[in-house]
Amino acid sequence: MSISILAQNLHGSEIIKIAAEVNELKKQGQTIANLTIGDFDSNIYPIPEGFKQRIVEAYADNQTNYPPADGVLATRQSVSEFIKNKFNLSYPPNQVLITGGSRPLIYSIFMALVDPGDKVVFPIPSWNNNHYCDLTRAQSVLVETRPENNFMPTADDLRPHIKGATLLALCSPLNPTGTMFTKKDLEEICDLVIEENKTRKPGEKPLYIMYDQIYSQLTFGKHQHYNPVSLRPELKDFVIFVDGGSKCFAATGVRVGWGFGPAHVIEPMKAIIGHMGAWAPKAEQVAMAAYLKQEAEVNMYLQALKTNIQSSLTALYQGFQQLKAEGFAVDAIEPMGAIYLTVKVDYVGKTTPEGKVLKNAADINFYLIKEAKVALVPFAAFGADGSVNWFRASVGASTLQEIEEIAPRIKEALIRLK
Secondary structure: OOOOHHHHHOOOOHHHHHHHHHHHHHHOOOOOEEOOOOOOOOOOOOOOHHHHHHHHHHHHOOOOOOOOOOOOHHHHHHHHHHHHHHHOOOOOHHHEEEEOOOHHHHHHHHHHHOOOOOEEEEEEOOOOHHHHHHHHOOEEEEEEOOHHHOOOOOHHHHHHHOOOOOEEEEEOOOOOOOOOOOHHHHHHHHHHHHHHHHOOOOOOOOOEEEEEOOOOOOEOOOOOOOOHHHHOHHHHHHEEEEEEOOOOOOOOOOOOEEEEOOHHHHHHHHHHHHHHOOOOOHHHHHHHHHHOOOHHHHHHHHHHHHHHHHHHHHHHHHHHHHHHHOOOOEEEOOOOEOOEEEEEEOOOOOEOOOOOEOOOHHHHHHHHHHHOOEEOEEHHHHOOOOOOOEEEEEOOOOOHHHHHOHHHHHHHHHHOOO
């Protein structure tokens, strides 16, 4: 039977394919350190107790009917105050949109700005921009990044590609790498966008920035989060932010995301979300509105969450650095933010004990799943070439003890390669 061209051309998630392999081994009774999913084990990282209690209270208060399509007013007001306190960004409630997590926000940004054939520029590796380009029939322009710059794009990387583009999709801290923009690099990208928009004719679409900062509250050590509007206020009419409580409150299943930006973009996004029905549940919105006002409570939770995540990331990083020091062909980039560590396992061309030659990153990954009982995600799942032997490791679903046991198992598996 015939289906749409769109449906024929959509690509399934590589992460789901890896998860299927992991689940099959689990059915056989094996224990796998699953570092594939950008999620939290809620038994290891529960949502804030005060937030949980407010959700229960909202349901007890029968807050179970349809919410407004753009979000409960009290929630939008609380988010407006929250981003003012955290980033010194001024967006009134009418320029804030509440959705069921951040995915509907990203999709509605694409739908509101991008026509079929429009250029969308984004770095690789990055999360899901290629799929949203497919959904909107956009012309995707993939810009390769380098480990020397922590896989973050620079203005020089982007400059050859932005002429005539409609959307520049950026993310920091970056999924999948856990790395971040430096102030200098983001300033130079902002200046590049400003200069490009000066060349646009009246009535021509400007170049917009979609800035995904869903992990902005999860930064570590000396690393500081920056955003385009704070660095270059003249970009305020051209930047749409993607944010929410999913990651900073370990509340991925609670589904309260928020976006904010210029009214002329947020307004059509509201209509798109309304037609999609992709709003956050009302009780959870009511609870979030109340919880965000508890500044001391929020900060205490964030500090504890960051400390625990950083401990796991650092343990995994140190494990890989020790293997590297021992002469193994591995590496890792210092954890900066989010729940991810970027690791390298460069064993293409090696032969397994069964005689199979590892031809690419996917082969390496499935070997590690079976022999080291650890599952990573190759950067190929995020748009990179299959020959790139870098991987995402997500620590949100593992305990610190489980993380500490990973490097020794990888060592034993790598020793068995010929």
